Amino acid sequence: MHSFGYRANALLTFAVTLLALICAMSSLSDNLNSPSPSSHVKVLNINWFQKSTQGNDEVSMTMNISANLQSLFTWNTKQVFVFLAAEYETPQNSLNQVSLWDGIIPSKEHAKFWIHTTNKYRFTDQGSNLQGKEFNLTLHWHVMPKTGKMFADKIVMSGFSLPVEYR
Amino acid sequence: MQRSWCNSKKKKSTIERTMGLIGETTVVDSIKSIQFRQAFSQAVTLGIIVASALIIWKTLMCITGSQSPIVVVLSESMEPAFQRGDILFLHMSKDPIRVGEIVVFDVEGRDIPIVHRVIKVHERQDTGEVDVLTKGPDYIVMRTSRDTPNLHGDHNLHDDRRGGLYAPGQLWIQQHHILGRAVGFLPYVGWATIIMTDKPIVKYILIGALGLFVIISKD
Known part of the structure; x- marks a missing residue:
């Protein structure tokens, strides 16, 4: 024994x-933890807007993204993955989500940021529905814990629209 | 075996002490039955261990709805979110896949499922089916707003379709490719699996030692 x-x-x-x-x-x-994050996005310029050879609309734009995600951090937070997605509806699809930009925030000190960027991933539609299309820009974040459950939430910013003509 | 023989001998003496009046032949019989019982109970114990492991696994499968509820991260492709040796808990709910989620999916012609993040979702109006595009590592770590020049112009990064991860001609990941989405995370624990896969000898030694332990130990 x-x-x-x-x-x-x-x-x-x-x-x-x-x-x-x-x-x-x-x-x-x-x-x-009950976080109170904030964010603001401004589309500064539509760099180009065209139909690709596959027949899908594609846009390149320059944006200004600012956010304060400091309240998301707790002692069990390894990092926060943050990304901006364009969301819109088309006759064919009830929901289209296209990730435009993302980044990793390693600690609380870096969680208040401001960035001037073009879209990092291609903003391509599934088809050709983007002319004059109104869309939302949504800032999503996924909180990666040191261990345990992952959290996710978002801020929806509406009232963006694409030009009627290709350019 | 040496030790178990000693044990049975010890038992013999105690039995003789308690049942001193019973004849020699019955004592031998009872020893034989004890050895059989011991072996039988050891087999049952081993069976219970195997069965309970199976029960836990199958229960997890039922709860999570995923055919592999726990996966071990084998590559560095999701650094720095997940490292090699981390364990992911998967869940497979009816909720449709959304952008930003980390999904585990199969690609035809690849043995090992892939853990990547969703960057694009198109959900059909009529059928509700989803077309999903994924991308590899989470890469760029953002540090202070002064680092923006590094991020600026860092666009058109490769998704998994252009990166050639999908099967030839495959444009989207669909629901039937997906094994589950990651909901929880436990660091380091998966190293045991990685070591055992990389060096099978360790696995055999471990299983052998466990088996020996079960056989030798009395209870």
């Missing part, structure tokens, strides 16, 4: 149980 093996086994079991408990508790403690 009191051999070395038994004691080692008991100690290991206890240590692993304790570690699992601490992980679970730190993951649960994320629920206590």
Whole structure:
């Protein structure tokens, strides 16, 4: 009953149980945080707007993205993945989401940012429906924990529209 | 085996002490039955261990709706979000896939499923089917607003279609390719699996040692 093996086994079991408990508790403690992030996006210029050879509309635009996501960070936050997506409806599709820009925020100090950028990923439609199209720009974020459950939320900014003519 | 023989000998002496009046032949019989019982109970214990592992796995499959509820990250392709050896918990709900989610999907002609982030979603008006485009690593880590010159102009990065990850001619990932979406995360634990896959000898030694332990140990 009191051999070395038994004691080692008991100690290991206890240590692993304790570690699992601490992980679970730190993951649960994320629920206590009620963040209040803010963001603002401005489309500065439509650089070009055309129909590709495959028949899909494609846009390139320059944007100004500013956001304050500092309140998302807790002690169990490894990083925050943030991205901006254009969202719109077309006759064929009830929802189109196109990611335009993304970035990783490694710590709270860097969570208040401002960036001037063109779209990092291609803003391509599935078809040719973008002329004069009104769309939302949504800032999404995914909170990556050090351990446990991942969180996600978004801010929807509406009232953007594309030009009627290709350019 | 040496030890178990000793144990049974010890048992023999205690039995003789308690049942001193019973004849020699019955004592031998009872020893034989004890050895059989011991072996039988060890087999049952082993069976219970295997069965409970299977039960946990199958229960997880039922709860999460994913055919592989727990996956181990094998590559660095999702750095710095997930590193090699991290464990991901997958969930497969009825909710449609949305942009930004981390999905695990199969590609025809590839053995190992891929963990990547969704950057584009087109959901059909009539059928509700989704076409999904993914991309590889999360790459660029943003540090302060002074770093913006680095980010600026960093556009048209490759998605997985242009990166040649999909099967030839495949434009989109669809619902039937997807094994699940990542909902939870546990660091480092997956290293055991990676080591055992990379060096099978470790696996055999471990299984052998466990088996031996079950056979030798009394309870």
